[in-house]
Amino acid sequence: MTRTLHRLATARIAAVEDSLLHRLDHRTLLVVWGGFILALISVDKYDIARTFSFSAFPLFVLLVARIAFLPLFKRLLLLSPFIVITAAANPFLDRTVLSSFHGFSITTGMISAAVIIMKAVMTLTAMLALDRCISIAGLCNALHRFRVPAVFTTQLLLLHRYAFLITSEAATMIKARDLRSCGRRGKGPRDTANLIGSLLLRSAERSERVYKAMLARGFSGTLPLAAEQRFRLPDAIFVTTTFTGFTLLRFIF
Amino acid sequence: MHMADALLSPVVGGVFWAASAGLIGYSAKKISKEDDIAKTPLMGVMGAFIFAAQMINFAIPGTGSSGHLGGGLLLTALLGPWRAFITLASVLVVQCLFFADGGLLALGCNIFNLAFFPAFIAYPFIFQKIAGKGEQPYRLATGSILAAVAGLELGAFSVVIETILSGNTDLPFGTFAAFMLPIHLAIGLVEGVVTWAVLAFVHRVQPSLLTGDTTHRSVRPILAVFAIAALLTGGVIAYVASENPDGLEWAIGKTGAAEEPAGNHGGIVGHLGHLQKKLSFLPDYNFREGMGKTVQTDSAATGKLQVFGTSAAGVAGSIIVLAVALGLGLLLRRRPHPHGSAS
Numbered sequence: 293m294t295r296t297l298h299r300l301a302t303a304r305i306a307a308v309e310d311s312l313l314h315r316l317d318h319r320t321l322l323v324v325w326g327g328f329i330l331a332l333i334s335v336d337k338y339d340i341a342r343t344f345s346f347s348a349f350p351l352f353v354l355l356v357a358r359i360a361f362l363p364l365f366k367r368l369l370l371l372s373p374f375i376v377i378t379a380a381a382n383p384f385l386d387r388t389v390l391s392s393f394h395g396f397s398i399t400t401g402m403i404s405a406a407v408i409i410m411k412a413v414m415t416l417t418a419m420l421a422l423d424r425c426i427s428i429a430g431l432c433n434a435l436h437r438f439r440v441p442a443v444f445t446t447q448l449l450l451l452h453r454y455a456f457l458i459t460s461e462a463a464t465m466i467k468a469r470d471l472r473s474c475g476r477r478g479k480g481p482r483d484t485a486n487l488i489g490s491l492l493l494r495s496a497e498r499s500e501r502v503y504k505a506m507l508a509r510g511f512s513g514t515l516p517l518a519a520e521q522r523f524r525l526p527d528a529i530f531v532t533t534t535f536t537g538f539t540l541l542r543f544i545f
Numbered sequence: 546m547h548m549a550d551a552l553l554s555p556v557v558g559g560v561f562w563a564a565s566a567g568l569i570g571y572s573a574k575k576i577s578k579e580d581d582i583a584k585t586p587l588m589g590v591m592g593a594f595i596f597a598a599q600m601i602n603f604a605i606p607g608t609g610s611s612g613h614l615g616g617g618l619l620l621t622a623l624l625g626p627w628r629a630f631i632t633l634a635s636v637l638v639v640q641c642l643f644f645a646d647g648g649l650l651a652l653g654c655n656i657f658n659l660a661f662f663p664a665f666i667a668y669p670f671i672f673q674k675i676a677g678k679g680e681q682p683y684r685l686a687t688g689s690i691l692a693a694v695a696g697l698e699l700g701a702f703s704v705v706i707e708t709i710l711s712g713n714t715d716l717p718f719g720t721f722a723a724f725m726l727p728i729h730l731a732i733g734l735v736e737g738v739v740t741w742a743v744l745a746f747v748h749r750v751q752p753s754l755l756t757g758d759t760t761h762r763s764v765r766p767i768l769a770v771f772a773i774a775a776l777l778t779g780g781v782i783a784y785v786a787s788e789n790p791d792g793l794e795w796a797i798g799k800t801g802a803a804e805e806p807a808g809n810h811g812g813i814v815g816h817l818g819h820l821q822k823k824l825s826f827l828p829d830y831n832f833r834e835g836m837g838k839t840v841q842t843d844s845a846a847t848g849k850l851q852v853f854g855t856s857a858a859g860v861a862g863s864i865i866v867l868a869v870a871l872g873l874g875l876l877l878r879r880r881p882h883p884h885g886s887a888s
Contacts, residue, residue: 325649326649326650329550329648329649329650330555330558330650332550333550333551333553333554333555333558333650334554334555337712337713367645372547372549374546374547374549375549375551375552377724378552378708378713378714378716379714381714381715381716382714382715385715385716385717386715401715404713404715407713408551408552408713408714409551411550411551412549412550412551412552415549415550415551415648415649416549416645416648419641419642419645419648419649420645422642422645422649423642423643423644423645426642426643428639428643431642440569441569441570441573441574441577442573443572443573443576443577443585443631444569444573444631444634444635446585446589447585447588447589447592447631447632447635448635448638448639449589450585450586450588450589450590450592450593451588451589451592451593451596451632451635451636451639452639453589453593454589454590454592454593455592455593455596455597455639456593457593458590458593458594458596458597459593459596459597459600461597462597462598462600462601463600465601466600466601479602479603479604480603480604481603481604481735481738481739481742482742483603484601484602484603484739485603485739485742485743485745485746486742486746487601488598488601488614488739488743489742489743489746489747489750490746491594491597491598491601492594492598492623492743492747492754493747493750493751493754495590495591495593495594496587496590496591496751496754498590499586499587499589499590499591502586502589502590503583503585503586503587506586511582511585512582
């Protein structure tokens, strides 16, 4: 929960760090990251070498954006059990022997499982890097310019604004419960439902106050967005270079 | 139950992105038409509430494990389907982009699996039919539990379909479904009980919050058609895509031509092909002729050599690409500008 609060707080700041990537238009970041993920996951399930070659992009962004490796590595260890279980099944179900090495057989199932794990690690690394490079204000601005409805961008801004406050409130409630419960006492579904219900009522009351405050400040249905980012020469160079790289990795090398 | 990019194919991911984007657009249009700006801050705060409520764990009796509320059904009971869908989608976008929960391409699938089913299927077709206005406790309990179970089971089933259609896992459909559905049945039962308990609490303390929304009824058939179309389209396209690795090659094959046509090697195409051969030192994912040439005796040996060549070429190529990326990264890695410095 501490990490969540910290992340919610930092996402409010336009640029947490300063690097080449942090200065790019958020539309550029979204398009390039989307292109990377599309190119990577379109690689054949047995093409381990080509999949591995795509690790160049996460490595590049981690270096450029000056993202620390250790916290990232810790987060990667928490890879979704769903992915791990799905990948782990492949060696047992696809036993076509591809090669033998001192009596140890390498099967196609092992290759496809390794490819799933590699893709998962790479996409997760890329997303963790993206999450360090974008701010909520920049994201909503980019979405607005991609013609996403104002209802949705306003919702994102409000959600982010109040997630911080209400998560802090929930953290206080959890601490109060933990201080009063010895072991698992008071932590069952029924007591927790009352706790969640109380949080819900407090949230609803807060929304009433927020609405009145917003009306007093001339609210007419949508929130104003931050100053528009511009697509400049560095954005064009970044998009062109990365897409050329993805095309080369995917189709040529 | 968040889907990850690694298990998806571009076609399946793209189809569900389109379906979810369409639903967000349509829901936004319906909300704009209602012109009720008082509910805008309520949506924001309720989204934040769901975000926070998911962090409050509770002990699951008799198991020694803990769980948390998903909140899809609860949110729909408070805001109605359109607003709940937009709110849940916004929570999933924040989770994806700021917490790396679920992938960017998988976002469409996650919105569909975790927001569409509780908002547009479980709530109107099960919860409202059984629970009504929530005045009778046993009806509220039955409606909450059945709707939560249905929403989660449909979402889990959708995950199975999306994963199988993507073709990255070798798990058979039956085995995968038999693994996923019972787990989510148990999760759904717990979710239903907690949702019911929260709704009962709110009903007792502040019933005015549970007014719900009935505007969804006129569009139920449209949404049902939308969902079926998305699933069918995903299924058909993914089937064709997995059976025929390249649509163009498939189409050419149907005409009776070779999979990779010899083509006309003159003109600009020929020149570019020639240039590619010159530049590409790992053509067709193998070493170029003359690099590591060996004596080939029979077809089996040729096959093994090709496998070795392909693997070695792949590893070599990957290392070179990594080295280039590493070099570029270090080159472009700048020291941050000191804040507050005069320019």
